[in-house]
Amino acid sequence: MSFMTKEMYFTIALLSYENGVICGHLHSPVLKKSIQLHNLTELILIMDQIMKDLNIPEYDERYHHVIIKNQLLDVELDYQELKQDNFEKYLNRSLMYPKKSKDIFMVKVMYRQNNTWQGKITWLRTNRVRFFRSELELANLIYSVIDKYHK
Template sequence: MELSGKMIPCGSREAVVTVLSYSNGIMDGYLQHPRLDGREKIQSLSQMVLLLNSLVDLEDCPNCSLPLVSREQEADGKHSVFRIQVLFREHYSWQGRLIWQNENQEIVFRSVIELIQLFDEILGE
């Protein structure tokens, strides 16, 4: 993972996750965030959480407003695209929103465990 050194406004707490395939917690996809140069490959839910946590750590501002991240849509509909918005965080107690762009659904989560469970429920179907 290479983090860009560019100046990003405080509040870049939104990431876009594109899932190419998923089976029993094994994910093939990528995560995009304003602090990353391009896409970061992800292969599991835990890897996604750890990467997102390290990106939020860089913010050093506990209760920031929501940022804007480009909303890349997959035209062929074969991929699942999610936006993860971390609204509040204290250690691994996160609160935020998971937005499933393909289905135009928004789900609130109250912890990292709940976020992982949401991904597993949605993608396991």
């Protein structure tokens, strides 16, 4: 990857939510194609693997570093060759989501410190923005929207 951005961008398009299980697609400008999701755990694991593979955002090694090989992830990740002149095109393309999506979230991971992520999530239906300090807090924000609006 010849072009490096300091943040990682993801679009999460949820298609269904039944009995606590989400289904949908994960989009990112670094991926050649979207990835189908079957649950929130899979979503977090895939996002984490992408950031580890590309080191975006760069991991802050001033803090202790634990390397865990993810045995649960069984998804092939195919990355784009990003350059400064095509990044915006791929970012805009990753924002294209199925029209039948129930909810769409934009996630921007700005930092990876203390073995977790920090960033912001925007729920596109209401343009509501929240900041998160960990993957667990991100998952909780997604579930809070789903639980409130899809009962």
